[in-house]
Amino acid sequence: MPVKQYNHLLRLGDGKDYRKLDVYRAAGGYKPLAKALELGADAVKAEVKAATVRGRGGAGFPAGVKWGFVPQDTDKPKFLVVNADEGEPGTFKDRYFLTHDPHRLIEGCIICSTALGISTCYIYIRGEFHEQIRTVEKAVAECYAAGILGKSVMGKPFQLDIFVHPGAGAYICGEETALLESLEGKPGQPRLKPPFPAVVGAFGCPTVINNVETLAAVPLIIEHGADWWNQLGVERDGGTRLVGISGHVKKPGLYELAVGSNLKQVIYEVAGGVLEDRPIKAVIPGGSSCPMLTPDELDIPMTFDALRDAGSMLGTAGIIVIAEGTCIVRCLQRISHFYAHESCGQCTPCREGTGWMSRIVDQLEAGHARQADLDMLLDIANEIGGNTICALGDAASMPVQSVVKKFRAELQAHVDHGGCPFEGQPLPRA
Amino acid sequence: MTLAFSPAAEQRIDDLVKRYPDRQGALIPVLYVAQREFGYLTSEALALVARRLDLPETKVLTTATFYTMLRKRPVGRYHLQICHNVACYLRGSDELVAVAKKKLGIGMGETTPDKLFTLEGVECLAACGTAPALQVNEDYHEDMTPEQLERLIDELRAASRSGGGA
Ligand SMILES: Cc1cc2nc3c(=O)[nH]c(=O)nc-3n(C[C@H](O)[C@H](O)[C@H](O)COP(=O)(O)O)c2cc1C
Ligand code: SF4
Ligand code: FES
Numbered sequence: 001m002p003v004k005q006y007n008h009l010l011r012l013g014d015g016k017d018y019r020k021l022d023v024y025r026a027a028g029g030y031k032p033l034a035k036a037l038e039l040g041a042d043a044v045k046a047e048v049k050a051a052t053v054r055g056r057g058g059a060g061f062p063a064g065v066k067w068g069f070v071p072q073d074t075d076k077p078k079f080l081v082v083n084a085d086e087g088e089p090g091t092f093k094d095r096y097f098l099t100h101d102p103h104r105l106i107e108g109c110i111i112c113s114t115a116l117g118i119s120t121c122y123i124y125i126r127g128e129f130h131e132q133i134r135t136v137e138k139a140v141a142e143c144y145a146a147g148i149l150g151k152s153v154m155g156k157p158f159q160l161d162i163f164v165h166p167g168a169g170a171y172i173c174g175e176e177t178a179l180l181e182s183l184e185g186k187p188g189q190p191r192l193k194p195p196f197p198a199v200v201g202a203f204g205c206p207t208v209i210n211n212v213e214t215l216a217a218v219p220l221i222i223e224h225g226a227d228w229w230n231q232l233g234v235e236r237d238g239g240t241r242l243v244g245i246s247g248h249v250k251k252p253g254l255y256e257l258a259v260g261s262n263l264k265q266v267i268y269e270v271a272g273g274v275l276e277d278r279p280i281k282a283v284i285p286g287g288s289s290c291p292m293l294t295p296d297e298l299d300i301p302m303t304f305d306a307l308r309d310a311g312s313m314l315g316t317a318g319i320i321v322i323a324e325g326t327c328i329v330r331c332l333q334r335i336s337h338f339y340a341h342e343s344c345g346q347c348t349p350c351r352e353g354t355g356w357m358s359r360i361v362d363q364l365e366a367g368h369a370r371q372a373d374l375d376m377l378l379d380i381a382n383e384i385g386g387n388t389i390c391a392l393g394d395a396a397s398m399p400v401q402s403v404v405k406k407f408r409a410e411l412q413a414h415v416d417h418g419g420c421p422f423e424g425q426p427l428p429r430a
Numbered sequence: 431m432t433l434a435f436s437p438a439a440e441q442r443i444d445d446l447v448k449r450y451p452d453r454q455g456a457l458i459p460v461l462y463v464a465q466r467e468f469g470y471l472t473s474e475a476l477a478l479v480a481r482r483l484d485l486p487e488t489k490v491l492t493t494a495t496f497y498t499m500l501r502k503r504p505v506g507r508y509h510l511q512i513c514h515n516v517a518c519y520l521r522g523s524d525e526l527v528a529v530a531k532k533k534l535g536i537g538m539g540e541t542t543p544d545k546l547f548t549l550e551g552v553e554c555l556a557a558c559g560t561a562p563a564l565q566v567n568e569d570y571h572e573d574m575t576p577e578q579l580e581r582l583i584d585e586l587r588a589a590s591r592s593g594g595g596a
Binding site: 077086087088089090091092094095126127128129130131161163165166167168169170171182183184185186187188203205244245246247248252253254284288318320322326330331334335338341342427430 | 449450451452454455456457458459461462489492493496497498499500514515516517519520521522552553554555556557558559560561565568569570
């Protein structure tokens with residue numbers, strides 16, 4: 001079966017400017033919100049829970065279940081915080097909503113907030129997204145003017161404020177508890193969990209944190225129902241999602257595909273195959289932290305569970321394709337530098353280990369690595385995993401582990417050759 | 431002369447502070463206001479923010495030093511930031527870096543003597559599908575070729591001579 005493309009979430013092709021409230025409304029926008037207000041909080045929560053929408057920020061936790069963790073009998077204010085810090089290399093999907101369809105996100109935020117009794121929502125947008133910050137702020141302002149936000153949501157007895165909060169160039173703030181610290185004006189250093197944000201989140205209060213795409217799916221679920229959403233995807237992993245494809249493919253970009261689409265078909269059919277028709281060397285299936293897959297591992301449905309069972313992750317569904325003729329050590333250099341640079345430094349294994357790994361990978365590429373360094377690289381990676389406060393430690397070690405395991409011969413060649421065997425070989429051209 | 435915010439900035443700060451249940455919540459947005467007012471965050475600017483928000487200076491400093499976009503040093507008029515992460519690498523970002531260095535005659539992290547350009551390598555800009563990507567101040571430039579980058583630098587130079595912005 002060919003891979004089907006959808007335009008429920010991704011609607012660039014029709015030339016309309018959905019940033020404008022009237023255009024968004026003319027296409028049916030804010031009707032799901034009206035419906036949600038009619039249905040009532042319990043019915044909305046039940047529908048989202050039934051829809052098995054798994055967190056699009058990378059971890060895949062079911063949104064409806066997370067919403068259920070927020071205590072309803074508390075006197076404290078509750079917050080919704082949107083994670084729009086998109087920064088995992090290979091990932092460029094939330095930027096689409098923020099740039100082109102901000103009301104989709106805002107509508108999702110309002111449905112969530114009214115269902116959970118939340119009256120303040122912060123949208124934390126990475127600082128580099130200057131244009132997107134302006135776009136979302138403008139859309140929010142239009143909502144206030146139209147009586148969709150503010151003292152009353154669409155004439156109903158709900159009060160809701162939405163504020164845009166800018167990040168300031170630290171990838172670690174994508175981690176949900178680091179994001180909360182940053183929102184509070186502190187350095188973005190992840191917190192120990194528990195307590196989880198649902199209980200002690202922003203400013204010490206119960207907080208829901210969701211990714212942009214997770215919330216953008218909510219209006220669709222309310223409009224069409226959980227059954228409709230679920231039948232698009234697979235069991236326990238419903239719906240469609242925005243899949244980003246980058247690297248050495250002929251048609252890189254963003255595509256809306258059903259959860260469970262076949263990875264190999266996605267690369268060859270949707271993305272047009274590899275530049276210069278070279279064979280594939282490796283694929284990173286869901287952002288740079290995911291263990292790499294080799295060409296024989298690509299015939300797999302893109303679901304959280306299937307990729308986990310294959311020893312990798314679906315993550316953010318940002319696929320990076322690496323063609324034959326590319327040096328895997330050079331690719332790993334970029335990834336290892338990144339995590340070393342972005343470690344917040346709180347945990348010794350992460351702070352020291354990420355720097356150490358990055359230096360060994362550099363030495364391999366430069367031809368200064370010794371035989372023992374190969375084993376050491378793996379030992380360090382294994383030491384970090386599971387011994388840290390947040391998952392950045394794992395994110396840094398998994399790509400290293402997968403490369404040492406799957407491309408050991410190429411690493412060995414760097415040692416034996418005293419440098420990079422790919423020196424002077426051009427990357428494929430578009 | 432002691433540093434002070436403009437009336438417009440003062441008003442913006444009043445509005446920002448109201449958005450958070452405690453004053454420190456407004457710290458990063460207010461530091462951006464200060465950066466916009468004064469170009470970068472000098473120790474006087476940090477002290478001013480601390481006084482304005484009634485926060486200890488050490489807290490303001492700790493936060494300001496953590497974040498790369500809160501600048502503690504001046505940058506050139508055009509801040510050229512080239513993504514060097516893996517998806518951009520695969521699509522030729524090394525060539526962009528080489529062209530920029532050569533054309534500007536500076537290394538990474540440096541500013542041209544005329545203070546026009548600062549060149550920097552940055553991490554993923556979430557534009558991997560249109561790689562290689564770079565930013566000039568607040569604007570993205572995607573799907574860049576070395577030739578396009580050379581032209582862009584020429585255009586920015588020309589714009590600066592005629593007094594235009596980025
Ligand atoms: C190092 C690190 C970086 C992360 N970056 C992001 C990010 O940029 N955006 C995001 O939505 N989630 C990111 N996450 C995941 C969040 O911690 C969290 O799981 C997510 O925001 C929850 O939303 P969801 O359930 O809707 O996916 C990151 C996690 C880690 C460990
Ligand atoms: S694992 Fe790394 S990034 Fe996460 S808290 Fe520890 S030091 Fe910071
Ligand atoms: S790797 Fe350069 S934009 Fe993502």
